[in-house]
Amino acid sequence: MRSTYDRAVKQGIDIDSVDFGDNIKSWRPTAIMRSVPDVSDKGTEPFEFIVVTTKNIADVPPTVAEIIAPAITPGKTAIVLAQNGVNIEKPLAARFPTNPLISSVVFTGASILPSGTILHSDTDMQRIGPFSSPLVPAKVAEDAARRYVSLYNPNGHLDITFNADVPxxxxxxxxxxxxxxxxxxxxxxxxxxxxxxxxxxxxxxxxxxxxxxxxxxxxxxxxxxxxxxxxxxxxxxxxxxxxxxxxxxxxxxxxxxxxxxxxxxxxxxxxxxxxxxxxxxxxxxxxxxxxxxxxxxxxxxxxxxxxx
Missing domain, CATH: 1.10.1040.10 (N-(1-d-carboxylethyl)-l-norvaline Dehydrogenase; domain 2)
Incomplete structure (x- = not known):
């Protein structure tokens, strides 16, 4: 979406989705932002969840923790890592020790067509569960993960489920x-x-x-x-x-x-x-x-x- 930011702001987002239907025109989320919002700014409410879906390029700065830091409220914001790999939670646990960390293992397929349309070609399957973080009680992390599933899949129609076996x-x-x-x-x-x-x-x-x-x-x-x-x-x-x-x-x-x-x-x-x-x-x-x-x-x- 970074490459089609200006188009999305002006015209909304066109989507052809295997899960949600074809020929969806000019869909608009509540807000489209060029940069990560800063919760220290006046009038910016704390976020309950931050969902990270970017590529995780650990060997090149900035880190995920650095990118999302302005939007994190300590002890409140749950951080969902919809990214690949193992041990990806460790830098986040060190930087945000009191925030629940949630794993989302995603199996899906999507691409941006030359026209700018989002083609969602493979059905969305996610397995969501809590990461272990030393200063966050296991029950708090599990509750946050289950709530995220309920928000993402409120009717249970999608293949998006809670799974505690994160490793x-x-x-x-x-x-x-x-x-x-x-x-x-x-x-x-x-x-x-x-x-x-x-x-x-x-x-x-x-x-x-x-x-x-x-x-x-x-x-x-x-x-x-x-x-x-x-x-x-x-x-x-x-x-x-x-x-x-x-x-x-x-x-x-x-x-x-x-x-x-x-x-x-x-x-x-x-x-x-x-x-x-x-x-x-x-x-x-x-x-x-x-x-x-x-x-x-x-x-x-x-x-x-x-x-x-």
């Missing part, structure tokens, strides 16, 4: 993102073509899925028995789908390298889990990230003191 849901999604998403980006191939190449499936995709399963198990998280088949068939055989990191790379946008690949690798390593395939893919996509950063003026091509 399990997040590691399950990593089984796809750390494998197909990262491999597709490193190879710049869609998932259908990867599946057509048996050596890529056997030597890259499946080993990473198994490494993610092993890391999750080391944390006490048991992923489903049919995990390999579930991940392998997540995208339709004839979909020729390009996962999110590959789409970002092709557009010249920064990618969620650390949350989707780096952090699960570090988690596994800290628990003594060997993840050699993921380590190789991580360094490849991290190299692609450097190329994007250089084009954006965020990285300078010069030798460091420890460069060979």
């Amino acid at each position: 399990g849901m997040r590691w399950r999604k990593l089984a796809y993102n750390s494998s197909f998403n990262a491999v597709a980006t490193a190879l710049q191939m869609d998932t259908s073509r990867i599946r057509m190449c048996q050596h890529l499936v056997e030597e890259l995709v499946i080993p990473i899925i198994l490494e993610i399963r092993a890391a999750a198990a080391a944390k006490g998280i048991t992923l489903q028995e049919d995990l390999i088949n579930a991940v392998m068939t997540q995208d339709g055989a004839e979909s020729y789908f390009k996962p999110s990191m590959l789409q970002d790379y092709e557009k010249g946008n920064l990618m969620e390298v650390e949350n989707l690949v780096g952090e699960p690798l570090r988690e596994g390593a800290s628990l003594g889990v060997s993840m050699p395939t993921l380590r190789i893919i991580y360094n490849l996509v991290k190299g692609l990230q450097v190329k994007i950063m250089e084009k954006k003026g965020l990285w300078e091509a010069r030798y460091q003191s420890d460069s060979p």
Whole structure:
């Protein structure tokens, strides 16, 4: 929406949605803002929820905590992280220790057409639950998560439900993102073509899925028995789908390298889990990230003191 901000303000938002109907014209939310509102400003009421749906680029500032800080009221505002990856709540818990933190694991598909219309092509499925935060009572966090579900899905018609198994849901999604998403980006191939190449499936995709399963198990998280088949068939055989990191790379946008690949690798390593395939893919996509950063003026091509 950032790229179509001016159009949205002037004309509203056109939507074609698999869940809410086609040909929705000039829909307008209560307000469209260019910057994050500051609750310290006179007349700005505290927010009950802040829903964060941006890409989480942990290796490039500003951080999520820095972005949303002006809108947070300590002890009141619940922060919903509708973002991918593991350990994404830790910086928020450190910055906002008295605020409930909520996880939303999202499975959906949407894009902006050249006309500016939002095409919502895959039905919205979310699993929402409380993150653990040291200074927030578990009951407070759970109540906030359940209230958010009730606001988002008041009639129960959507596949948006409460699920307390936040770690399990997040590691399950990593089984796809750390494998197909990262491999597709490193190879710049869609998932259908990867599946057509048996050596890529056997030597890259499946080993990473198994490494993610092993890391999750080391944390006490048991992923489903049919995990390999579930991940392998997540995208339709004839979909020729390009996962999110590959789409970002092709557009010249920064990618969620650390949350989707780096952090699960570090988690596994800290628990003594060997993840050699993921380590190789991580360094490849991290190299692609450097190329994007250089084009954006965020990285300078010069030798460091420890460069060979």
